[in-house]
Amino acid sequence: xxxxxxxxxxxxxxxxxxxxxxxxxxxxxxxxxxxxxxxxxxxxxxxxxxxxxxxxxxxxxxxxxxxxxxxxxxxxxxxxxxxxxxxxxxxxxxxxxxxxxxxxxxxxxxxxxxxxxxxxxxxxxxxxxxxxxxxxxxxxxxxxxxxxxxxxxxxxxxxxxxxxxx
Numbered sequence: 001x002x003x004x005x006x007x008x009x010x011x012x013x014x015x016x017x018x019x020x021x022x023x024x025x026x027x028x029x030x031x032x033x034x035x036x037x038x039x040x041x042x043x044x045x046x047x048x049x050x051x052x053x054x055x056x057x058x059x060x061x062x063x064x065x066x067x068x069x070x071x072x073x074x075x076x077x078x079x080x081x082x083x084x085x086x087x088x089x090x091x092x093x094x095x096x097x098x099x100x101x102x103x104x105x106x107x108x109x110x111x112x113x114x115x116x117x118x119x120x121x122x123x124x125x126x127x128x129x130x131x132x133x134x135x136x137x138x139x140x141x142x143x144x145x146x147x148x149x150x151x152x153x154x155x156x157x158x159x160x161x162x163x164x165x166x
Contacts, residue, residue: 004041008133011037039077042131046070048107050082050132063146066132082135083111084146107132123156 010028011017013035020028032038042048047069065079107128112121126135126147135143137153147153 005043007038007040008130009039011039039133041133042068043070045072046131047073047076048132049076050109053079068132081146082109082132084148109135122154122158124151124153125155126151126153 007020009017009019010032012031017039018024018028048066049069050064050066053063053065063081063085064083065081067076067079069076108125109127110123110125112123124147125138126143127138128135135145135147137143137151138155141152143151143153
């Protein structure tokens with residue numbers, strides 16, 4: 001898990017996603033069998049696709065997912081939800097920037113939430129230093145996916161920082 005290239009997670013046959021750590025890697029390696037999925041680090045040439053998933057029959061704009069292709073786009077992994085707002089009145093508008101800094105590539109995601117109703121928008125930020133597998137807040141603390149209003153990723157609260165001008 002600490003070496004690149006390597007792996008960060010495995011998924012068991014029941015669909016449970018398990019983070020690989022130095023303390024459990026040998027135990028998990030002994031359990032690996034047919035039906036397990038190893039989520040390896042991304043390599044140059046892998047394709048990471050982020051997209052909005054809108055529920056059928058609604059105009060909700062709440063879920064943003066990512067998929068990965070390791071075979072030049074022929075197949076993609078199952079989707080993983082990165083941002084998810086369950087309230088139809090809360091919409092996330094993400095902007096994604098990719099920066100390459102040796103030896104680790106970073107993906108930065110910043111979004112506003114349009115639910116205040118008077119032109120104010122809260123600002124959220126997270127980044128990934130493993131090409132989108134895990135996400136951290138601005139302080140570098142890893143966050144559980146999906147990111148949402150309960151995640152520790154708010155960097156500007158328009159409610160507490162709002163001043164009305166006459």
